[in-house]
Amino acid sequence: MKGLVLAGGKGSRLRPITHSRAKQLVPVANKPILFYGLEQLRQAGVSEVVVVTGDTHEEVEAAIGDGSALGLSVTYVLQSAPLGLAHAVREARSALGDDDFVMFLGDNLLEGGIQGIVERFRTSDEDAHLLLKKVADPTRFGVAVLDADGAITRLVEKPADPPSDLALMGVYVFRPSIHAAVAAIEPSARGELEITDAICHLLDGGGKVLATIHEGWWLDTGKKDDLLDANRIVLTGLPGRIEGSVVGSEVGEDVIIEAGAVVERSRILGPAAIGRDVVIRDSEIGPFTSIAAGGQVVEARVDGSVVMERCRISRIHLVESLLGADVVVSGTGTDAGAKTLHVGDHSEVGL
Numbered sequence: 085m086k087g088l089v090l091a092g093g094k095g096s097r098l099r100p101i102t103h104s105r106a107k108q109l110v111p112v113a114n115k116p117i118l119f120y121g122l123e124q125l126r127q128a129g130v131s132e133v134v135v136v137t138g139d140t141h142e143e144v145e146a147a148i149g150d151g152s153a154l155g156l157s158v159t160y161v162l163q164s165a166p167l168g169l170a171h172a173v174r175e176a177r178s179a180l181g182d183d184d185f186v187m188f189l190g191d192n193l194l195e196g197g198i199q200g201i202v203e204r205f206r207t208s209d210e211d212a213h214l215l216l217k218k219v220a221d222p223t224r225f226g227v228a229v230l231d232a233d234g235a236i237t238r239l240v241e242k243p244a245d246p247p248s249d250l251a252l253m254g255v256y257v258f259r260p261s262i263h264a265a266v267a268a269i270e271p272s273a274r275g276e277l278e279i280t281d282a283i284c285h286l287l288d289g290g291g292k293v294l295a296t297i298h299e300g301w302w303l304d305t306g307k308k309d310d311l312l313d314a315n316r317i318v319l320t321g322l323p324g325r326i327e328g329s330v331v332g333s334e335v336g337e338d339v340i341i342e343a344g345a346v347v348e349r350s351r352i353l354g355p356a357a358i359g360r361d362v363v364i365r366d367s368e369i370g371p372f373t374s375i376a377a378g379g380q381v382v383e384a385r386v387d388g389s390v391v392m393e394r395c396r397i398s399r400i401h402l403v404e405s406l407l408g409a410d411v412v413v414s415g416t417g418t419d420a421g422a423k424t425l426h427v428g429d430h431s432e433v434g435l
Contacts (some may be wrong), residue, residue: 092138168276189254196301225251
């Protein structure tokens with residue numbers, strides 16, 4: 085079985101961060117979102133992965149390389165245009181061969197992994213298996229209707245009048261028969277080849293499509309507040325460790341301090357993650373904050389925020405903020421009141 089990871093798309097809802105970075109490489113708990121899905125594929129016994137990229141292909145390929153650092157063998161397919169999930173499957177056809185495969189959206193974050201559904205699929209007679217989640221607003225998603233045996237009888241893409249509250253999560257397991265279904269469908273009204281249409285074609289031909297309803301958390305990281313929520317939830321599940329230098333400081337048990345980081349005369353409230361070679365002096369960090377490698381925080385407070393690589397923060401109180409890489413933020417002192425920022429890479433802000 086192979087993996088098919090979709091890492092294209094423009095990430096327009098996360099701008100300005102995604103003006104200069106692939107949305108799948110935005111970090112949660114100091115690790116790119118994309119890497120969580122790749123690791124879950126490996127944990128499910130999938131070692132060969134095809135990654136479909138788009139305009140940000142150079143950045144994605146540089147981050148993953150040949151996949152060996154993640155225990156994978158990775159090849160790449162550059163999608164000619166962002167024309168839908170089924171279009172991505174069509175363009176990856178030759179790389180996938182005639183193997184079963186797991187399709188995983190590269191900006192997916194879900195609790196517990198996919199090992200269970202992959203193991204079930206390996207020994208089943210299903211043509212496809214989908215992971216579903218009950219949601220409050222099904223109109224934002226493709227939704228499924230199940231019969232009493234858990235088989236899918238109907239799929240509808242972003243319905244105005246949803247027939248169920250079961251959303252497609254972006255994890256699909258397929259037999260190679262899906263390729264004939266993808267080849268048979270036409271573009272939808274929005275001009276895309278919809279994977280839901282391809283699955284419906286399977287059903288119409290008598291195919292067997294089952295589903296599992298996911299009971300753990302599933303996170304949409306498409307917007308700033310969603311990303312901060314994801315950072316909060318993922319940090320909460322991580323064990324603390326200290327590999328850097330801590331001098332004259334208070335550090336919570338659920339704090340990660342990576343090698344090369346220096347914390348002096350500061351307070352770090354967990355859960356929090358401090359990346360490699362970060363310098364924190366005379367400051368208070370956390371809870372629910374991640375600061376990526378090479379950053380510097382001096383005489384400042386940072387709460388509930390995601391701070392990307394090599395940022396410099398001084399004399400300010402930031403809360404629920406999202407800072408891109410190489411950002412400089414300075415203020416007049418933490419007693420001036422908390423500020424919330426959403427700033428793209430290579431920006432400078434003085435307050």
